[in-house]
Structures are given as C-alpha cells and as structure tokens.
Amino acid sequence: MSQLLRVQNFTVSSDGIAAGAHQSFESPFGLDHGDLLAWAGATASWPNRTEPGGSRGLDDYFARDFAHNIGAEIMGRNKFGPQRGPWADHEWLGWWGDEPPFHTPVFVMTHYERPSFTLGDTTFHFVGGEPTAVLEQAKEAADGKDVRLGGGVTTVKEFLDADLVDTLHVVVSPVTFGSGLRLWESPDELLDRFHLDVVPSPSGVTHHLFWRK
Amino acid sequence: MSQLLRVQNFTVSSDGIAAGAHQSFESPFGLDHGDLLAWAGATASWPNRTEPGGSRGLDDYFARDFAHNIGAEIMGRNKFGPQRGPWADHEWLGWWGDEPPFHTPVFVMTHYERPSFTLGDTTFHFVGGEPTAVLEQAKEAADGKDVRLGGGVTTVKEFLDADLVDTLHVVVSPVTFGSGLRLWESPDELLDRFHLDVVPSPSGVTHHLFWRK
Numbered sequence: 001m002s003q004l005l006r007v008q009n010f011t012v013s014s015d016g017i018a019a020g021a022h023q024s025f026e027s028p029f030g031l032d033h034g035d036l037l038a039w040a041g042a043t044a045s046w047p048n049r050t051e052p053g054g055s056r057g058l059d060d061y062f063a064r065d066f067a068h069n070i071g072a073e074i075m076g077r078n079k080f081g082p083q084r085g086p087w088a089d090h091e092w093l094g095w096w097g098d099e100p101p102f103h104t105p106v107f108v109m110t111h112y113e114r115p116s117f118t119l120g121d122t123t124f125h126f127v128g129g130e131p132t133a134v135l136e137q138a139k140e141a142a143d144g145k146d147v148r149l150g151g152g153v154t155t156v157k158e159f160l161d162a163d164l165v166d167t168l169h170v171v172v173s174p175v176t177f178g179s180g181l182r183l184w185e186s187p188d189e190l191l192d193r194f195h196l197d198v199v200p201s202p203s204g205v206t207h208h209l210f211w212r213k
Numbered sequence: 214m215s216q217l218l219r220v221q222n223f224t225v226s227s228d229g230i231a232a233g234a235h236q237s238f239e240s241p242f243g244l245d246h247g248d249l250l251a252w253a254g255a256t257a258s259w260p261n262r263t264e265p266g267g268s269r270g271l272d273d274y275f276a277r278d279f280a281h282n283i284g285a286e287i288m289g290r291n292k293f294g295p296q297r298g299p300w301a302d303h304e305w306l307g308w309w310g311d312e313p314p315f316h317t318p319v320f321v322m323t324h325y326e327r328p329s330f331t332l333g334d335t336t337f338h339f340v341g342g343e344p345t346a347v348l349e350q351a352k353e354a355a356d357g358k359d360v361r362l363g364g365g366v367t368t369v370k371e372f373l374d375a376d377l378v379d380t381l382h383v384v385v386s387p388v389t390f391g392s393g394l395r396l397w398e399s400p401d402e403l404l405d406r407f408h409l410d411v412v413p414s415p416s417g418v419t420h421h422l423f424w425r426k
Contacts (some may be wrong), residue, residue, distance in 0.1 A: 202411075
C-alpha cells in the first residue's frame with residue numbers, strides 16, 4: 001500500500017472559514033475556535049479530554065482516526081506559532097505544552113532556519129522548499145506510514161494546488177464567521193479531482209470525506 | 214482508559230438477520246452472505262482486497278477501524294467452523310487460510326476441549342465457561358487494548374444479555390432474508406441501555422453506532 005497524504009479533522013465554518021485573519025498568542029485561530037472544535041471535544045477519544053465520558057458515536061470514529069497509521073505531520077508555520085519573519089529566538093515550542101499530541105516527526109514549513117527539537121515523543125523539524133520536497137522528507141520520516149497534512153488553511157490550499165493530497169476529511173460546523181481565511185466557497189470546487197461522501201452527524205456537524213478519483 | 218468490549222462491522226439484513234439457520238462448509242453463513250458484506254468489500258481497507266483501489270469514504274473508516282486498538286477477539290464456535298459436538302479431530306483450522314485476519318489471540322467459545330494453535334500471527338484458544346469468565350481471559354490477553362466480540366449472532370446476543378458489551382457497530386444492509394438467525398426485531402430494543410447514532414452511508418448501508426449510557 002502506498003503512503004497517503006491525509007487531511008484529517010480539519011474543521012471549517014458553514015461559510016468555509018478555518019481561521020481568522022488576525023492570529024495572536026491569545027487567539028491562535030484568530031477567531032473563536034472553540035465553537036469549531038466542539039464536535040471533537042465531545043468525543044471519548046478527544047486527546048485533550050480530562051474527564052471520563054464522551055460520545056462513542058460517529059464523531060468519535062473521526063477523532064480516534066487522527067493518529068491511525070500516521071507516521072509524520074506537515075504543518076504551516078502559522079499552525080506552529082504566531083511569530084512572523086526570522087526567529088527572534090528559539091524559546092517558542094508550539095502551543096501544545098510538554099506533550100504535543102502528534103507523537104511523530106512534525107515538519108514545520110518556514111523560510112527561516114531553525115534547529116530541530118524534541119518535546120515528549122514529538123520532534124519538530126523546520127524545513128523550507130516546495131511542497132513536493134517537504135512531502136518527500138515527511139514520507140521518508142513516516143517509515144511506510146501515511147503523512148498527515150495538519151494545516152493551517154493556507155498550507156492545505158498550497159498542497160491542494162500542487163495536487164499532492166490523497167484524502168481530505170473536512171468537518172463543516174454549523175457556525176458562520178463571515179470573514180477570515182477561507183478553505184473554499186463550496187466543497188464542489190474539489191469534485192473534479194475527488195470523490196465525496198457527505199455525512200451529516202447527529203451532533204450537528206457534517207463530515208466531508210474526499211478521496212482521489 | 215478502561216478496556217472496552219466492542220462489536221465491529223457486524224452486518225445484518227434490513228430485517229435484522231445475520232446468518233441462515235443451515236450453516237455448512239459450503240455456506241459459512243448459511244445464506245448468501247456476499248450481499249451482506251458488499252459494503253466492506255468495496256472499501257480500500259478491506260483486508261481481503263487483492264486489487265488496488267476501493268473507496269476511502271465513510272465505509273472505509275469502519276473497515277479500517279476493525280483492528281484499531283484491538284488486542285484480542287472472542288468468537289462463538291460457529292464462527293470458527295461448521296462442526297458441532299466433540300472435535301472429531303484437530304484438522305480444521307478455521308475458514309481463513311494460512312493468514313487469519315485477526316493478528317491477535319482469539320478465544321473460541323466451546324464446551325469441548327481442544328489445544329491452542331497458532332496460524333500466522335493469530336493464536337486460537339478454545340475456552341468454556343460463562344461470558345464473564347471468557348471476557349476476563351480475553352482482556353488479560355489483550356494487554357491493555359480493547360477486545361472485539363466477533364460474533365456470530367448467537368454469541369453477540371449472549372454477551373448483550375449478560376450486559377458485557379460497551380460499543381456495537383451494526384451495519385444494516387439493504388437486503389431482506391425473511392428467515393434465519395436474528396440479531397433484533399428492531400435496533401430500538403437496545404435503546405434502554407445504549408446511545409445510538411444512525412448514519413446512512415452513500416453506499417446504501419446504514420451504520421448503527423451504539424455506546425453505553
């Protein structure tokens with residue numbers, strides 16, 4: 001089985017917006033992202049769950065598939081942190097505390113060099129270059145497993161434009177933002193290249209499952 | 214996280230029938246089971262797939278979740294083979310050829326003793342006793358992971374009656390059999406003890422996801 005590049009649990013508003021225009025340390029997504037991720041937070045498999053319980057229905061299948069057969073992640077620099085331009089220092093280690101939820105090598109795309117570091121069982125590498133070259137490195141590090149394309153939205157669009165994405169799971173949440181960074185005007189934009197299953201969840205979100213034609 | 218007992222990918226007809234009354238070597242399910250499992254056979258993750266391709270939509274999530282975090286399986290003797298009564302010999306090694314798709318210890322429930330054997334990376338143990346005692350052995354063998362309750366239908370009902378099942382994924386296929394071994398008259402029978410998500414798939418089957426209240 002060949003290695004896939006997979007987008008998973010990527011959540012957008014009903015108007016296709018994944019992040020606000022004005023990211024900051026206080027607001028990693030530049031908008032009230034709590035609403036967007038409520039579907040995942042309600043599941044038994046949500047990695048940040050601190051109390052027992054949670055649903056084990058449809059949404060839970062997607063929450064627990066997050067790490068399944070994934071050997072590496074690629075993310076954009078804006079998912080990693082709010083800084084822009086050259087690294088002022090190397091003190092910022094991501095948003096995720098001492099135990100980042102990736103548990104694999106993570107390739108952070110940036111034009112500015114920075115040494116790799118390890119936190120818990122996640123190692124962050126900082127890489128420049130085209131999507132094709134970054135994907136090649138990530139596949140090699142994934143050791144036969146698939147690679148997750150973690151976002152943000154600009155990075156997902158960049159890899160879609162380069163036609164490197166094999167499967168996408170996009171969750172459409174019943175909130176509306178009006179403005180921000182947009183994944184799509186409509187999921188139909190991808191139908192020339194992908195099959196699509198549209199699966200409404202009893203929780204109110206609608207799972208969109210794309211795979212290559 | 215506690216260990217769960219999970220029923221997965223268990224497929225019944227629209228009238229709730231999982232197997233025919235007359236199992237034989239030629240007809241392991243006692244009816245034309247090909248129709249029942251067509252949904253799984255069409256997925257990319259179907260373990261018996263011999264050609265590349267297959268869907269990566271909703272049904273594929275369930276197909277690939279089959280082995281996810283599973284450390285042991287419990288099955289009834291009728292899932293293991295068509296024999297009844299004492300073992301005439303030990304030549305029957307199951308329906309699955311040299312590489313059974315379980316890859317874990319499997320506990321076959323039978324009143325008749327038989328030595329364990331290993332085929333590929335699956336070891337079959339033959340155990341008597343009540344469901345509670347069998348589950349205890351399987352959980353110990355699963356080494357912290359969940360236990361799959363593999364069927365057949367009589368075994369699933371026995372564990373449901375003993376209130377030992379934590380989650381059930383039952384696939385209702387759009388075929389009708391009229392007679393045979395029945396899981397339920399209606400999924401509503403389980404609603405006193407379980408939450409239920411009902412998820413129609415674009416493929417035509419309807420996934421029923423139960424988890425304990």
